[in-house]
Amino acid sequence: MAQIKNRLTPFFENITFDREDNEMILNFGPQHPSAHGQLRLILHLQQEEIVKAHPDIGYLHRGMEKMAENMIYNEFMPTTDRMDYIASSSNNYGFALAVEKLIGLEVPRRAKVIRMMLLEINRLMSHLFWLATTALDIGAMTIFLFAFREREYLMDILEGYCGARLTHAAIRIGGVPLDIQDSFITQLRVFLDKLPQNIKDYEDLLDSNRIWLMRMEEVGVISKEMALSWGCTGPMLRASGVKWDIRKEEPYELYDEVEFNVPWSDKGDNFARYRMYMEEMRESAKILYQTITMYQKCVKDGQTELMAHSPKYISAPKLDIMTQNYSLMQHFVLVTQGMRPPVGEVYIPTESPKGELGFYINSQGGPYPYRLKLRTPSFWHTGILTDLLPGHYIPDVVSIIGTTNIVFGEVDR
Amino acid sequence: MAQHKVNYTQSGGLPVALTSIDKIVNWGRSNSIWALTYGLACCGIEMMASGASRYDFDRFGTIFRASPRQADVMIVAGTLTKKHAEFIKRLYDQMTEPRWVISMGSCANTGGMFNTYATVQGVDRVIPVDLYLPGCAPRPETLQYGVMLLQQKIRANKASRAQVAKRLM
Amino acid sequence: MRVYKPKDNVQKKAYYSDRFFISPQVPKFDVESDEVFAKDLEAIKAKFEVKEAYIQVEQMVVFINPEDNFKVLELLKNDLEYTQLSEMSAIDWLADKQGFEIFYQMLSMNKRKRLRIKMFIKNGEAVNSVEKLFRSADWSEREMFDMFGIEANNHPFMKRILMPYDWKGHPLLKTYPLEGDEFAAWYEVDKIFGKEARDIIGPELRDTAKVDRYDSDRFVRLGHEVPKGTTITGNEPKVEQNYQEEDGVFLVKKLNKKDSVIVTDPQR
Numbered sequence: 001m002a003q004i005k006n007r008l009t010p011f012f013e014n015i016t017f018d019r020e021d022n023e024m025i026l027n028f029g030p031q032h033p034s035a036h037g038q039l040r041l042i043l044h045l046q047q048e049e050i051v052k053a054h055p056d057i058g059y060l061h062r063g064m065e066k067m068a069e070n071m072i073y074n075e076f077m078p079t080t081d082r083m084d085y086i087a088s089s090s091n092n093y094g095f096a097l098a099v100e101k102l103i104g105l106e107v108p109r110r111a112k113v114i115r116m117m118l119l120e121i122n123r124l125m126s127h128l129f130w131l132a133t134t135a136l137d138i139g140a141m142t143i144f145l146f147a148f149r150e151r152e153y154l155m156d157i158l159e160g161y162c163g164a165r166l167t168h169a170a171i172r173i174g175g176v177p178l179d180i181q182d183s184f185i186t187q188l189r190v191f192l193d194k195l196p197q198n199i200k201d202y203e204d205l206l207d208s209n210r211i212w213l214m215r216m217e218e219v220g221v222i223s224k225e226m227a228l229s230w231g232c233t234g235p236m237l238r239a240s241g242v243k244w245d246i247r248k249e250e251p252y253e254l255y256d257e258v259e260f261n262v263p264w265s266d267k268g269d270n271f272a273r274y275r276m277y278m279e280e281m282r283e284s285a286k287i288l289y290q291t292i293t294m295y296q297k298c299v300k301d302g303q304t305e306l307m308a309h310s311p312k313y314i315s316a317p318k319l320d321i322m323t324q325n326y327s328l329m330q331h332f333v334l335v336t337q338g339m340r341p342p343v344g345e346v347y348i349p350t351e352s353p354k355g356e357l358g359f360y361i362n363s364q365g366g367p368y369p370y371r372l373k374l375r376t377p378s379f380w381h382t383g384i385l386t387d388l389l390p391g392h393y394i395p396d397v398v399s400i401i402g403t404t405n406i407v408f409g410e411v412d413r
Numbered sequence: 414m415a416q417h418k419v420n421y422t423q424s425g426g427l428p429v430a431l432t433s434i435d436k437i438v439n440w441g442r443s444n445s446i447w448a449l450t451y452g453l454a455c456c457g458i459e460m461m462a463s464g465a466s467r468y469d470f471d472r473f474g475t476i477f478r479a480s481p482r483q484a485d486v487m488i489v490a491g492t493l494t495k496k497h498a499e500f501i502k503r504l505y506d507q508m509t510e511p512r513w514v515i516s517m518g519s520c521a522n523t524g525g526m527f528n529t530y531a532t533v534q535g536v537d538r539v540i541p542v543d544l545y546l547p548g549c550a551p552r553p554e555t556l557q558y559g560v561m562l563l564q565q566k567i568r569a570n571k572a573s574r575a576q577v578a579k580r581l582m
Numbered sequence: 583m584r585v586y587k588p589k590d591n592v593q594k595k596a597y598y599s600d601r602f603f604i605s606p607q608v609p610k611f612d613v614e615s616d617e618v619f620a621k622d623l624e625a626i627k628a629k630f631e632v633k634e635a636y637i638q639v640e641q642m643v644v645f646i647n648p649e650d651n652f653k654v655l656e657l658l659k660n661d662l663e664y665t666q667l668s669e670m671s672a673i674d675w676l677a678d679k680q681g682f683e684i685f686y687q688m689l690s691m692n693k694r695k696r697l698r699i700k701m702f703i704k705n706g707e708a709v710n711s712v713e714k715l716f717r718s719a720d721w722s723e724r725e726m727f728d729m730f731g732i733e734a735n736n737h738p739f740m741k742r743i744l745m746p747y748d749w750k751g752h753p754l755l756k757t758y759p760l761e762g763d764e765f766a767a768w769y770e771v772d773k774i775f776g777k778e779a780r781d782i783i784g785p786e787l788r789d790t791a792k793v794d795r796y797d798s799d800r801f802v803r804l805g806h807e808v809p810k811g812t813t814i815t816g817n818e819p820k821v822e823q824n825y826q827e828e829d830g831v832f833l834v835k836k837l838n839k840k841d842s843v844i845v846t847d848p849q850r
Contacts, residue, residue: 030500033450033479037457038497058744059497060454063529063760065729066753070594070760079526085455085550101639102608129458132465148465165462166455166550228665231718244691337596344608346639347687347698349668360687362673365605367596375669375687383721409454412494412744440831496746498770523787530753530762531745533770534786565827 022046026394030059034137034398037408039382041397043389050397053389055382061412068372072338073099073173076372081167083376084410086129087122089158090352092171097252098348098359099173103313103341108305110298111175112253117188117291118158118170119253120284124195125154126353126405127277127284131202134274134402138215143202150191150198157187173339174314175307185292195285199278206274216271220388220400223268230387231380234355235276236404241266246351258290273403313339338367347375354378354405378410435571442485442511443564445474449484449508451501453491456518456550460490463553475560481507486563487540488556492520493533505540513567515559516542519549590677591756610636618693622662630654641696648684648701652710655686655699659715664688664697667716670723672730674756680705682732686712703732711737729754761788 029040038059044052064083068076080091093115100107107115128151135143155165160181162170170176206212222232227240237244245262247255263279265272308314315334316327343365349358355377362371381404389397448470452460464470464477478484481504493501505514516536519525522545524534536542543566546559613623613635619642623635626644630653633645646654658664669687676682679702686699703709711734712719723734724743731752733740742749750765751758761767771783806818826836 030497031451031504038453058742058746059494059500060492061494061496061531061744062492062527063531063753066758066760067527067529082455082526085458104608133461145466148462149467152462152465152467165552166458226717229717231666231668231716233668242691249691249694337598340603340605342606342608344610344638345643346608347641347669347696348639349696356668358669358687360669360671360685363608366599368594371673373669373671379721380718383718386720387717443831495766495769499774502774528788528790529760530758530766534788538783538786539770539774568827568831 023051028397030056034401036133036401036406037411039401039406039408039411041385041389043394043397045394048393050389050392050394053386055385057379057382057408057411059412060408064413065372065374068369070368072367073341073369074334074338076369077172078167078169081169082409083374083413084126084352084354084357084378084407085166086407087126087353088166088168089118089122089170090126090350090357092169093119094348094350094352094357094359096171096173097350098346098361099341100308101348102344102346102361102363103310103339105174105308105310105313107175107308108303109254110179110295110303111306111308113291113295113298114176114180114306115171116253116255116258117180117288117295118161118168118176120288120291121154121158121188123284123353124281124288125151125158127281128154130277130353130405134399134405135206137398137402138212140206140209140212143205146198146202150195153187153191157184157191160184160187172307174310175305177306179304179306180295185295188288188292192285192288196282199281203278213271215395215399216274216403217269219270219392219396220403221267221269222384222388224266226384226387227268230384232355232384233377233380234351234353235273235280236355236377236381236384238262238264239272239276240268246349246356250349252350254294257294258287260287270399270403273405277405313341340365340367349375352377354407354410355381374413376410376413378404378406378408379413382406382411439568439570443567445476445485446513446560446563446567447476447478447483447485449481449487449504450477450479451487451489451491451504453489453493453497454520456490456521459550459553460488460517460556463556468553468557470557470560473557473560473564481505482509484508485511486513486515486560488515488517489521489536489542490517492525492527493536493539494531495533496531498533498539501536502539511567511570513543513563514540515544515546515556515563517546517556517559518551519547522547525549588677589757592759593756594760608638610638613637613642616642618695619697622658622695622697625662626654626657629657641698643698643700645700645702648703648707648709651684651686651699651701652712652715655688655712655715658688658697658699662690663692664690666691667712667718667722668696670712670719670726672726672732674730674754675702676705677756681707682730684709684726684732708733708735710735713737728752731755 024045026043026045028043029035030038040056040059042054042056043050064079067079077092077095080095081088083091128147132144132147158168159165160183161178162168222236222240224241227237227242232240241264243262243264248262260283263276263283265275307317311330315321315331320327321331341363343363345360345362347358347360349356356375357377358375360373360375361369364370388400392400462468487505487508489501516522520527521536524532526549533539544559544563546555548555613619616637619637623632623642623644626632630650631647635642635644666689667686668689670685673683681702681704683700683702688697688699709732711723713723721743723737724739724741726732727734727740728742728744729752741747745753751763767786768780771779775783806821
C-alpha cells in the first residue's frame with residue numbers, strides 16, 4: 001500500500017543494537033498504552049535491566065501558563081479543568097483559592113461545604129481511576145471494569161450538579177455557582193454506603209493475588225530523602241514515610257473541622273502506594289459523610305449564600321443583577337474587563353488527589369495575571385523516574401509508572 | 414440508558430444467507446472496527462470510559478488495540494501538540510488500509526480552546542480525517558454515535574474496488 | 583497612521599484603564615511579626631546580604647543577591663529545615679527592568695512554614711544550579727531554560743524539556759506572542775511534509791471568531807439533520823435518529839426502539 005509522502009526520516013527506530021558494550025537503547029512511547037498519556041522514556045538496557053532512564057515530556061504541552069497571561073481570571077477557570085482532567089474540580093479549587101487569597105475574600109460557609117464535597121468526590125474519582133488503569137496495566141482487567149463502574153456513579157452525581165462528566169468548572173472565584181441538586185445527597189449516600197464493600201472487593205481480588213504482589217512488593221522503592229529531594233508530595237511522599245497532608249497540616253476550607261486520618265507507610269514501594277490510595281478512599285468517604293451532616297446543618301441554620309459578597313471583584317447574585325442598576329453595571333465591567341486584583345504575589349498549595357497542587361500568581365493590578373506558575377505534582381513524580389528506574393527490569397517500568405499516578409495534562413500543562 | 418433485546422439467531426435469518434461480496438465484506442469491516450488507543454488528553458479518558466463497564470464498546474465489535482498494525486480506525490482523542498505531530502503521522506502511516514480516522518473533541522478538530530503556540534490547529538493538518546466529533550470532552554454516547562456513523566460510511570463504500578488512499582497532499 | 587504598538591510586551595492588555603485608578607496592594611507585614619520567620623531571617627542575614635524581606639499572605643519573601651542562591655538554599659536545607667523545593671521559576675521583567683526575577687518556593691515540614699527566596703538577574707546572565715541540593719531543580723531549571731532562556735551553571739543536562747529540541751524561541755517571554763511566531767505556525771508542516779507543502783496545506787485558522795458561511799449548512803445538527811446543500815429554515819422537524827440505513831443492514835436486525843427498556847436508575 002502506498003504510503004503518503006512525508007519527510008520523516010527513520011532517525012529513531014525503537015531498538016538500537018549496534019553498541020559495543022552490549023547496551024541496548026529502548027524507546028518507550030510517546031504513545032504507549034500503559035504510559036498513562038504521552039510519556040516518552042528512553043531506556044538504556046543491559047540485558048533486561050535498566051541502567052539509565054531518560055523521561056522525555058512535553059508531548060502535551062499546550063501553553064497554559066502563557067494562556068493565563070492573556071486571559072482574565074475568570075476566563076482561565078475552565079482551562080484549569082484540563083490540567084488534571086481526572087479530578088477537574090480540585091484544579092478549579094486550587095486556582096479559585098489562590099485568587100481569593102490574593103484579593104482577601106472570605107467564602108460563605110455553605111459554599112465551603114459544597115466545595116469540600118466536590119473535592120472529596122473528585123479524590124474518589126481520581127483514586128478509582130488510578131486503580132482501574134494501574135490494574136489494567138498489570139493485567140487485572142476485572143478491577144478495571146469494577147472501578148470504572150463505581151466511577152460512573154460518581155460522574156452521574158457530578159453531572160447532575162454541573163452538567164459535565166469530566167471537565168466540571170464547578171467552582172468559581174468567590175464560591176460555587178449553584179446549590180447542590182435535590183438528589184445529590186441521596187445518591188451520594190447510596191454510593192458511600194456501598195463503597196466499603198466495593199473497596200473490600202478490590203482488596204480481596206488484589207491483596208493476596210500472587211501476580212499483583214510480585215509486581216508490587218519491593219518494586220520501585222523511593223527512599224525518604226529521594227522523595228523529599230525530588231519534591232514528591234501526596235501519596236508518593238506519604239508512602240515513603242513522611243506524614244504530610246496539606247489538608248491536615250495547613251488546613252484550608254473546613255478541613256480542620258472534619259475528622260480523618262492520614263495514612264502513611266515507611267516502605268516506599270509500589271505496594272505501599274497502592275495501599276495509600278485504598279486507605280485514602282476510605283478516608284474520603286469518611287469526610288464525605290461528615291460534609292453531608294455539615295451541609296444539612298447549613299440548611300437548617302438558613303445559610304443560603306453561595307458566593308462571597310465583594311462588589312469590586314465578584315458579580316452580584318443574578319437577582320440583584322436583574323433588578324438593581326449598580327449591580328448590572330458592576331457585572332458588565334467584571335465580565336468585559338475582568339476583575340483587577342491588588343498588586344502582589346501569592347503561592348497557595350492545596351492537596352489535590354495527586355499531591356501538592358500550587359498556584360503562584362503574580363498580579364500587577366491588571367485584569368490579566370502578570371505571571372501564573374502552576375506547581376503540579378505529576379511533573380516531579382515524572383522526574384523521579386530518572387532516578388527510580390535504573391536497577392529495575394522492563395516489566396517493572398509499567399507498574400512503577402502506574403503507581404506514580406501521573407497525568408500528562410498536569411505534567412506538561 | 415437503554416436495554417435492547419436482540420435475538421441473534423433469529424434476526425438476520427442465520428444460518429444460510431445469500432449476498433454479494435460487497436455486502437459481506439462491508440458487514441465484516443463495519444462490525445469489527447478495531448480502534449487504535451490514541452488517548453492524548455482528556456478525551457482519552459472518555460474514550461476509556463466508553464470502553465469500560467457502562468458503555469461497553471465491545472458490543473459494537475470495537476476493540477481497542479495498542480498496535481497500529483492491528484487497527485482499522487484511529488480515534489484521535491485529545492490535543493495534538495506540535496511536538497507530537499510527527500508521531501501521529503508515523504503511526505497513521507503504519508496502519509494498514511483501509512483505515513479511518515475519528516477526530517474526537519474540539520482540540521483534535523480545530524485546536525479548541527488551546528489557541529496557543531504549542532498546539533496543532535486540528536489534526537487534519539497532519540492526517541486526513543473522516544469524522545469530527547464535537548464536544549469538550551465528547552460524552553461516550555457521542556463517540557458511540559460517531560462509530561455508528563462511521564459504520565454507515567463504511568457500508569456505503571464499494572468493497573470490491575481497491576480503495577483510493579486518502580491524501581492530504 | 584498606524585498606532586504604534588510596543589514590541590517588548592505583546593501579551594494581551596486591558597483595552598480600557600481608568601487613569602485615576604490606583605491598584606491596592608496585597609498587605610505586606612514585617613518579618614518581626616512572626617517568630618519562626620524572624621529567626622530564619624536572622625540566620626540568613628548573619629551570612630548573606632538580604633535586600634528586602636517581608637511577609638505576604640503568610641509566607642516570607644526574601645530578596646537576595648543572585649550569586650548567593652546556592653549557599654542560601656544550602657543553609658536553608660541543612661540548618662533551617664527547609665527540606666523541600668516546591669517550585670522555582672522566573673518572571674520576565676525585560677520590558678521594565680531588563681532582567682528576570684527568579685523565585686524559589688521552599689517548604690519546611692517540621693515548622694509548617696513556606697518561604698520564597700527571590701533574586702533579580704540581568705538579561706543574559708546565568709544562575710547557579712541548585713540541582714545538587716534539590717533534585718527537583720533538575721527539571722525546574724530545564725523548564726526555566728526552555729521557557730525563558732535562562733541558563734543554569736553546573737547543570738548536568740541543560741536542554742529543552744517541554745518544547746522540542748529544535749524549537750526556536752522561548753515561549754514564556756513577554757515578547758513571544760501567545761499564538762506563536764512564524765516558526766511555530768509552520769513547525770509541524772515543515773517537519774513532516776517539508777516547506778513546499780505550506781501552500782497546499784495553508785495557514786492555520788487562528789481567528790476563533792471567524793465564521794465560514796458554509797459552516798451553518800454543514801454543521802452537524804444532532805436530531806435535526808438535513809441533507810447536504812439544502813437551505814436551512816431553522817424549523818426543521820426532529821428527525822428520528824437511525825443508526826442504520828432505511829433498508830436495514832445485512833445480518834443485523836434493525837433496532838426497534840419500542841422494544842427497548844429505558845433504565846432510569848443507573849445504580850440498580
